Amino acid sequence: MNVRTPNPDHDRLQQSAKDHLILHFSKQEIDDLMVLDRGEGPYVYDTHGAQYIDALSSLFCSQLGYSYGAEMAEAASQQLTQLAFNTSWGTAHPATIDLAEKVSSLAPADDYRVFFTGGGSESVESAWKMVREHFIAIGQPQRTKAIARDRAYHGVTLGALSFTGVQPFKEGFGTPPVSVTKVSNTNRFRQPDGHDDAAFCARLLAEVEDAVVAAGADEVALIIAEPVQNAGGCFTAPAGYWTGLRAIADKYGVLLMADEVITGFGRIGEWFASSREGVAPDLISVAKGLTSAYAPMGAVLVRERVIAPLVEHRKVFRHGITFGGHPLSAVMAAKSIEIIERDQVLENVRSQAGALGDRVKTLLDLPIVGDVRGAGFFWAMELVKDDDATRFDQAERDDLLRGFLPKRLRRAGLIARCDDRGDAVLQIAPPLISDAALLDDIVGRLHEVLTDAGVHMGV
Known part of the structure; x- marks a missing residue:
């Protein structure tokens, strides 16, 4: 050594x-x-x-x-001497506005807006509250359930823990606030049809659709999954899986979310792994690589059709995070994206x-x-x-x-x-x-x- x-x-x-x-x-x-x-x-x-x-x-x-510390420090120093802090509660500042525009431009479709958070669990919690606000605004408040995958990790704050499928993390913390049905993940190893992508994919998607129907198709609000599932060990999806999830979500009026806290910002060779899967989810959660870890930051990307009912009816999004969109984190995220493109x-x-x-x-x-x-x-x-x-x-x-x-x-x-x-x-x-x-x-x-x-x- x-x-x-x-x-x-x-x-x-x-x-x-x-x-x-x-x-x-x-x-x-x-x-x-x-x-x-x-x-x-x-x-x-x-x-x-x-x-x-x-x-x-x-x-x-x-x-x-x-x-890249020197470049990051220069960007941070400039921002700190200009405006050290401002919340996103009814106000904004140039660094966060510019970052939202840039992140949106990299997304799998051209109609995403961005809500900034402090990290991954906060992003998942924020996304769920956005989902609930959406369905309340369109007159479907009964949609209070979700579908997630076994062993998947989506955070350990109490709301995000509802979606997490790692049982030992949940024990002792009471009844989850969100009713979530767990379906099989995409681990091919030891599966009898794991070497047959078409058969494996068809079985998994049938299970997802059955879960939606069993939970009450008009009561399910969200399907959430990672493009490559971390917990359990880097489970990739069979060909056609994500387009199948998109089709099921659309059939039953459910929103589709990709948790890209790990896969976002280059880990798989794309800005978003969803793009590689050929889908544009309704919501995307990110964190980790957004700033290349030079500062803490997360975000939820939300498509226009999700936020539109709140805008049209002048509804208040009843959620906020004091340090979400911190100017210092925003300029460092922008610098990270700039370096990734430049280099x-x-x-x-x-x-x-x-x-x-x-x-x-x-x-x-x-x-x-x-x-x-x-x-x-x-x-x-x-x-x-x-x-x-x-x-x-x-x-x-x-x-x-x-x-x-x-x-x-x-x-x-x-x-x-x-x-x-x-x-x-x-x-x-x-x-x-x-x-x-x-x-x-x-x-x-x-x-x-x-x-x-x-x-x-x-x-």
């Missing part, structure tokens, strides 16, 4: 974190917490001075890596994605890897016990995903995601600026790590 000068404050920071910091989605007592001190290109450095390839883009956020970042993803997929699929030669799936710069390896793709039990997953792999990845100088919100998977999502040599390096390190994992698990 490449090691540079350690941070002299390492010990103090470790102790201070234990005493004062509450970690997200983490056990609160962690020995030798990874504290990242600085970044450069696709690399980050911890307070020990150790270098890591950030093969997860800091949880699917850092599209551009870590070398041909989407073209880089498109040119490298096929080869990256081929490289990752070579890991199937390892006995612990049962399946590889994904798209663009977003891939998962499902880990299994044997050639029959037997699942690891809970104790084995704890040993592998929370014991062995995090330490072995750290020793390999690689940041990736170990997850079992479903089956056991290891995920990567490299920065979109990664070149062929770096992608080769990532897969090479994964090969070493997973070889050792197989030995550790006796596979």
Whole structure:
């Protein structure tokens, strides 16, 4: 592992974190917490001075890596000296207006408006309230139900948690405020028709339509799904799935939403993965890559037909977020989009994605890897016990995903995601600026790590 000068404050920071910091989605007592001190290109450095390839883009956020700070700082400084803050509550400012226009111009259709939020969960919650306002305004207030997919993650605030299909996240938090029917996700692995796109797609769509009818077709307001589902490990959709969802939504007067918090802004090689699927959803939620993580921001893109009843009847959208559309975040999002266009970042993803997929699929030669799936710069390896793709039990997953792999990845100088919100998977999502040599390096390190994992698990 490449090691540079350690941070002299390492010990103090470790102790201070234990005493004062509450970690997200983490056990609160962690020995030798990874504290990242600085970044450069696709690399980050911890307070020990150790270098890591950030093969997860800091949880699917850092599209551009870590070398554009000076440009971002210049944009931020100019905005801070001009107007440090303004809300979007009945007023606006140039940075947010210009960003809304730019984001709309990149969307899958030419009639989107943009509502800004602080992040992904807020975007999903805001979208649902927009959906409800729409149906109230058109005289269909009974539409209070939704359809979402099993294991899908759409946020953990209490409203967004209704749509999330990861059951352990929901336990203990009471009855969800939204009635949501869960349908099958698009994981082909272990499915008898998983190798037949037409049959697999037809079965999935029939299940969605049956769910709408069973819930009461005139009571369902929304179908929500990710173009590539994250939880469970990078599930891509079969050909025709999204056009089928669009047709079902239109048939029953339901709105269709794409949750693109992860896939938006280049992760799949397009501004929006929905465009690749050939549909223009009624709503699109985004966050993460919107600013390339240089500032917190999310948004909901809403098509004109959804917002039109509120405009025509001069209705108040009864929802707002104090820091939604913050001027500082807006100029940094605009700068990120400018850099992605200027430096041909989407073209880089498109040119490298096929080869990256081929490289990752070579890991199937390892006995612990049962399946590889994904798209663009977003891939998962499902880990299994044997050639029959037997699942690891809970104790084995704890040993592998929370014991062995995090330490072995750290020793390999690689940041990736170990997850079992479903089956056991290891995920990567490299920065979109990664070149062929770096992608080769990532897969090479994964090969070493997973070889050792197989030995550790006796596979």
